[in-house]
Amino acid sequence: MITEVGGESVEFTGERVAGAPLTWGQQSIWHSTRWLEDGDPYFNLPWVLPVHGRRDLKTVLSALGALLDRHESLRTTWEDTPRGPVQQVTGHGELRVEVVEAAEVKPRQAAATVAAELAATGFDYARELPLRCSVVCDSAGRPGALALALTHFAVDGWALDLLAAEWRALLTGRPLPAPLWHPLDQAAFEQGEGAARGARSLRYWREAMDRAPATLFGERKQEPERPRFVKVGMESAALAAAAEILAARWAVSTTSVLVAATAVLLGEMTGQRDIALQFIVGNRHDPRMRAMVGTAVQDGLFVLAIPDGHVADAARAAHASAMAAYRHAHYDPAEQRALRDEPGRPDLSAYFNDVRSFPGWPNRPRGHPAELTGRTRTFDAGAWDEVDASFFLSTGPATDTCQLYLLTDTARLSRAAAEAMLRAIETLLVTSVTRDVPLAGIGELGIYEETR
């Protein structure tokens, strides 16, 4: 039971009041939201911040106010104008915060429900602050968690991690250095000296698109399901174990191991020798971007020429290609779209997104991967009428098992084929732990028959 017990308002003040064009990261989200209906909540992020220790409501509200004071992105609105979309930072205002009480459930659990409710309706980007918030108290009235919904314009996963770290400090009253870099600064950088970096990224895209196959699935077409786009999930501790072992053995990241397996199997399935995948790239390696609360995520382009040799060779090549893709994901999205829309450019509707913030799966069970495959399960994870992708493989955030999700356009790849593909990734990598599988011999593993 969750009951509303009151409302509070949190005042905030910032030094700078200014408007500017959007950053490239914001433009990227802007374009995606244009693709959706107005008010679609797809780009809202529900989120929970735990309140550790015995803190009273005043302390919690004051910590929340400090977050708003510190980060311009949390007091920004976004608006379309005749000159294009602009971001506007507000200097002073207040955020309405509901206070709710959870009975019979822990505040943190209740907060997840409240956050999902807060995120269920779209933001009015031009008039509303980019976050909504409720304080969730226990039955004694003590704050246990903060439930939030934020728009992706204001934050990405990296920014949420930054805020979570600050939140702990602010609750205990630990002083924090003032943030030095905000989206306004980033926008100015991108219009100025950063422009060369963007141009260089686009030169890479041009060259990489030349290496990408015209279409991934070729003529392959079949009767789609309704809804047409389905997402299948898999949880595999065996895959987690295998990916960690192989990453160490081949001196690449676990991400590169997963992406190599995906590319190799896609190549096997489609007969293509070159596989192109768009990556969702965090764009946080620059020291200024690293500490910025804002959104920086953009698409990267990974193109792998599947080498001769073994899966290990594919993984090393994939690791090098992935580095190039990460490095060239910071650019003006309008220019990148113009480039993609040139006649004769390849179909880039296949995606890969590793959402994990840890390099491996620190809480996975021990044991040989082959002994863990019995625990693997696959499941349905949703269906949509329209998605702007034909193939979208992503990981989940779990640290005890490798969560993989594959969303497919069933006109290209059936639900059964999607599930077989996930299983095939597991089988290929678990097998690779015991013997190096030759790329020419993958068909003999008999692991992807259903995907044909």
Place this chain on the structure above:
Amino acid sequence: MRPLEELRVSQAEEPRLRPVEEPRVRPVEEPRVRPVEESRVRRRVAELVSRSTDGELEVEEIMAADCSLTALGVGSLAFLRLIDALEEEYGVQIDLAAPAGALDSLDEIVAHLGATR
């Protein structure tokens, strides 16, 4: 004191590792200049690697490693930070799209910097 010692050790050892005919192939003045310069660059690159990992890897550890940077624990983000730092410090453009994987150890980076400057 440490850098000097190391310099002496690496110079003392080098002739044994090199093929006998190499001195004839190289320009005469090079062997005397290169090892000192290389050793200085090598240390500086190791410092940049260390900084890219926020000090998680120490300079000496990086200098002593005989494996790739990835194997040493330099993650993707740290690697990208390193490439940026190298470009800034040495005024070079490093093209990761070119036959890559070849920049994953201290020696490869030092060699690459030597070749591009």
